Amino acid sequence: MFDSKITKKLISEEQIQQTVSRLGKEVTEHYTGIDQELLVVGLLRGSFIFMADLVRCIELPLCVDFMTVSSYGDGTISSGDVKIIMDLDTSIEGRDVLLVEDIVDTGKTFSKVIRMMNNRNPNSLKVCTFLNKPECRTADVTVDFCGMDIPNEFVVGYGLDFAQQYRNLPYVGVLGE
Numbered sequence: 001m002f003d004s005k006i007t008k009k010l011i012s013e014e015q016i017q018q019t020v021s022r023l024g025k026e027v028t029e030h031y032t033g034i035d036q037e038l039l040v041v042g043l044l045r046g047s048f049i050f051m052a053d054l055v056r057c058i059e060l061p062l063c064v065d066f067m068t069v070s071s072y073g074d075g076t077i078s079s080g081d082v083k084i085i086m087d088l089d090t091s092i093e094g095r096d097v098l099l100v101e102d103i104v105d106t107g108k109t110f111s112k113v114i115r116m117m118n119n120r121n122p123n124s125l126k127v128c129t130f131l132n133k134p135e136c137r138t139a140d141v142t143v144d145f146c147g148m149d150i151p152n153e154f155v156v157g158y159g160l161d162f163a164q165q166y167r168n169l170p171y172v173g174v175l176g177e
């Protein structure tokens with residue numbers, strides 16, 4: 001079995017569905033009445049499955065775009081030294097932008113990306129994450145739309161990887177030794 005090394009199922013498919021649907025409602029409520037299309041920006045690769053589910057729960061006209069950033073550290077700890085690997089196709093100047101991330105851990109990556117995006121003068125910038133590890137936070141990041149808080153454990157599945165594996169796991173689990 002491809003998931004035989006998963007020792008604990010942390011979030012089931014049903015819980016994921018409920019969480020994404022709630023987030024979609026919150027986002028829809030927040031942006032209802034804006035006078036232009038919402039621009040939803042996903043940070044690759046981790047957010048690709050969450051993003052696909054989330055946009056289908058947002059009942060508003062919207063566009064999507066993606067950005068790939070890389071955080072260089074000693075391999076296990078986020079250094080916060082963020083480099084753009086693939087930039088957006090869309091100009092965000094004057095746009096209402098929702099930035100979508102798979103998981104916020106220390107918050108260093110997200111805070112750097114938020115700063116870079118704000119320098120491009122969007123009309124508004126809000127952030128949405130599927131998972132959040134509040135215990136690990138070292139950077140000052142305000143998450144506007146948060147799926148679930150989880151403990152300080154390394155999780156995989158639903159887009160999240162370990163060495164590029166396990167992204168296709170339909171639930172979120174903890175990988176054993």
Ligand code: 5GP
Pocket residue numbers: 046071078080101102103104105106107108109110153154155156160161162
């Ligand atoms: P931060 O800069 O907030 O410490 O790190 C955020 C990034 O680290 C996430 O976008 C994700 O790529 C990775 N990350 C943090 N925690 C986990 C985890 O539990 N599992 C996986 N697969 N990636 C994680």
